[in-house]
Amino acid sequence: MSLFVIAEFLAAPGQHDRLRTALEALIEPTLDEPGCLAYQAYVDPNDPASMVIVERWENRQAFDEHFTTPHLRHAQQVLDRILARPLTLRTLVEAP
Numbered sequence: 001m002s003l004f005v006i007a008e009f010l011a012a013p014g015q016h017d018r019l020r021t022a023l024e025a026l027i028e029p030t031l032d033e034p035g036c037l038a039y040q041a042y043v044d045p046n047d048p049a050s051m052v053i054v055e056r057w058e059n060r061q062a063f064d065e066h067f068t069t070p071h072l073r074h075a076q077q078v079l080d081r082i083l084a085r086p087l088t089l090r091t092l093v094e095a096p
Contacts, residue, residue, distance in 0.1 A: 002059070002094065003057045003058075003062075003063050003093060004055065004091070005053075005055040005089060005091050006052055006053075006054055007052060007090075008087060008089075009023065009052065010083060012083060013049075013084070015049070016048045019049070019051055019079075019083070020041070022075055023051060024041060025071070025075070026053070026071060027040065030055075030066065035058040035062020036058075037057060037058060040054055041053050042054065049084070
């Protein structure tokens with residue numbers, strides 16, 4: 001069963017460009033990961049400091065393995081310095 005993930009980010013004041021760059025840098029290597037079906041960043045048109053990544057994974061195992069990749073570990077170090085608050089992760093599955 002596919003796993004859908006919505007990751008929500010809020011940049012600290014003056015950091016929205018760095019947030020966009022950090023999230024965009026994750027797209028290509030993440031899409032190359034086994035089990036990644038979709039991975040796209042979006043920005044709130046009314047608040048450029050607010051961004052989300054919408055993800056789709058083949059299963060929970062593929063999503064969990066995403067957290068072990070070098071590109072995500074590097075991004076987490078950057079995000080720790082530029083986010084106004086910790087990111088929020090919502091995981092969803094298709095309704096029966």
